[in-house]
Amino acid sequence: MPEAEFSLDSVSVLLVWTAIAIYALAFVAYAVDLARRSDLAVKAKDAAPVRELVAAGGSTISRVRAQEDAALAAVEARPGARPRYIWARIGTSLTVLGFLFHVGADITRGIAAGRVPWSNMYEFALTGTMLIIAVYLFVLLKYDLRFLGTFITGLVTVLLGATAIWFYTIVVPLSDPLKSVWLVIHVFVASLATALFALAFALSVTQLLQARRERLAVAADEASTTGDEVAVAGAGAAGAAGAAGKTGKTGPRFLRTLPSSDALESLAYRFAIIGFIFWTFTLIAGSIWANDAWGRYWGFDTKEVWTFVIWVLYAGYIHARATRGWRGTRSAWLSIVGFAAVMFNFTIVNMFFKGLHVYSGLS
């Protein structure tokens, strides 16, 4: 029934666009949340008794640390006990709604095609972005990572929009090499790994921002103690605030509601290692499939090369965490480079590199 299939597929397309629109709204809500969080953070600081600040040592860095500890407790709090950021709630609700449309789009596409909806570039992007949202929403149950909402919804809006505009392909039957159980396993697990790497990437970026803020806070303290010796303990808080004002910006203000760079790094690491396991599995499953389909388990096909490069980059990231001088900022950069390679592998390699993984369905 080609006609019926066509209409079901057009329903899918409609659902995709609805999901994109809702994700865009969620992005706006999350962005408003980040902006308002800064205000909330400022108000909280003003409301905090000066006594506490003095007790905390009065220096900029100890104030930063106190904020970060509170933020970490909030991140690890159970869903019921989290700070009531109204715009973040709106953002999350919209994300869930968009996700439902997204799932609907994915399922209708799968039914229209009569197979798993991830066997060409369009379907792979459709399912991959859906898994990014799914993993994000799942993680929210354990950690309050709503501060990544702008990144996640922004990324998915852009990817899904680009997918709908440029990658759309009509449903065609599977080519023979794709008729394999490994299509279900290999591609799905690769998508899951991508989703986890995306979260790790976002956390690594915030880690870098937070590390910069911490560095500037320490620098501000040093400047105030060396340059302003008259500042006595009692006036410490005011002195530090003045110093922070003098040194200028320490990054976006929403950083005040985020945990320490160490805590962010440790969170990023947790997602990255799960992603790494999935990626390793993807590599092995892909080799088994390649051995059946192409007659060799490994042949340095362009896609294989990039899968290998990404694997090695994340292996490097995991080692960097155990290497003197590489923990912290440098390892965060490895996580960022790793995810950049994942995105490169998915977009540029699929579209422009010649190789055996020619299933994008684009011509």
Added chain:
Amino acid sequence: MSNSPSDPALAPELVEGPGTDPLRPSDHADGTREITQPQLGFVGWLRWGWRQLTSMRTALVLLLLLAIAAIPGSIFPQRTADPNGVIDFQTKNPDLYPVLNGMQLFDVYSSAWFSAIYILLFISLIGCVLPRTKHHFKALKARPPRTPARLSRLDDHAETLRPVAEGTDAGASAAHIVDVAQAQLRKAGYRVERYDTAAVGGRPAVASVSAERGYARETGNLVFHAALVGVLISVGVGGGLTYTGQTVIVEGDSFVNSLGLGYTSFNPGRFVDSEALPPYSLTLDSFDVSYVPVGESGQGMAGDFSANLTTREPGQDAKEQSVRVNHPLDMAGDRIYLMGNGYAPTITVRNPDGDVVFREDVEFLPQDANMTSQGVVKITDGLSDQLGLVGFFYPTAMTLHSGALTSAYPALVSPLLTFWVYAGDLGIADGTARNVYALDPSEMTLLAGSTSDVAALQLEPGQTVDLPNDMGTITFEDNTANGGAETVKRYVSLSIHRDVGAPFVLAFAVIALLGLLAALFVPRRRLWVKAVPADAGVRIEYAGLARGEDPAIAVAVADLQRGLETALDGEKA
């Protein structure tokens, strides 16, 4: 330096050691203690070099280098994966090619520089793993370390005061509490050790248990790295014992697994005895394929390929088996893959007297998705001149507006065969090997088709036409007349592989994955429970120390406290 768990020093991991220490867990964060180097002799320098090579930092740099070095192989065509791409690149960039070729950029993964990186990486890995294995082996046999004197100094600790009933000995009560804790910890999979101290001087007797778990973390880490070495060795050794060969079989024909008989190309590994290939033969009975019907989305797309073979092995009955994409055929340790297919029109050429001078199924190579195919017929003897025919085959012939022919659909709807005819010297008399799929017309005269005044020959199945210059006739045989299912025979190209290394590679890869799971997710931690008689009862101290990444250490200490107190409360009731 020594950091063995049996070290009597209290909580030795709180002291940061030098970064080159290979005995650390993989996720250990190195400290920043400076090392002052003594004067080094030759052996000293060697040792220094070895330390550098096996240090984590070097391994990390090598890893990143490996990632970067692999990239050019995806940018430039590689001889192993895409030999035609290399030739194409050479034609298009004649100036650049020698430079890049000199840098081995068309053989990246066997190049000197790529090999240097991964060999150094693996030496570094082995140099790191061996001493760690020795150390871990000792640790596996060692007892959990002595309880630190001040548990409250650890990050994750808790303390409660438990009143004891009147008339009960606080010391005995303390020992009992630790007994219960010990049993619980043992049940939870911890290795436990008691460190009770008798009352000395003014200090009361202290009961304590030290517990450690998660040895599987380091085991997994070592297994992972060792398995990677296993993968590398399997790939290397397996490569030497591996062969791949290609062959083409037309429907009704057979292939015999013997070099010189059946293969169109054969690439043996270094240790392969090409004279002793397993004896078997394959006959192509038929080839199945389905095409998406006209009018449906994906029109003309081919699928469900199946080469139906009769296979024969010595001492066994003939078997009917099929080779499909994703489903290679296992044959006497070889694996047989279906790589391609095409049409092989049967061509008969007769001289003017009507004698057959040529009769063959000529394999035509598909040029597009609709199976427009190209083939070459070479007639060396029997005619007045050597003849070269360049043919095009259209399974569903259609004339474009430009007048050119094309194929509109891959199945045999209206098959048409056309030939350009060349006469002259085929260039095979001097014995040089010539590609059977290509014709070199440089020493030949064009008689028909292309730029010639004479139109190209056109044949439908069963048709016979005259060759130019009254040289004879050419017939496109209708295969159904000979009992075939279709008017034109099909052929398959098969790839025959033996890869003895592959199962080992897979086994080691799976072991590596399992090791990785343990290395990344098994928490390695130490827990302590200490009970000290105090004024109003017994003070119980709990503490935990994560060795490596362990996000749940605080939870573990809290659980330990809750578990013990629940048990003790239960006893009371």
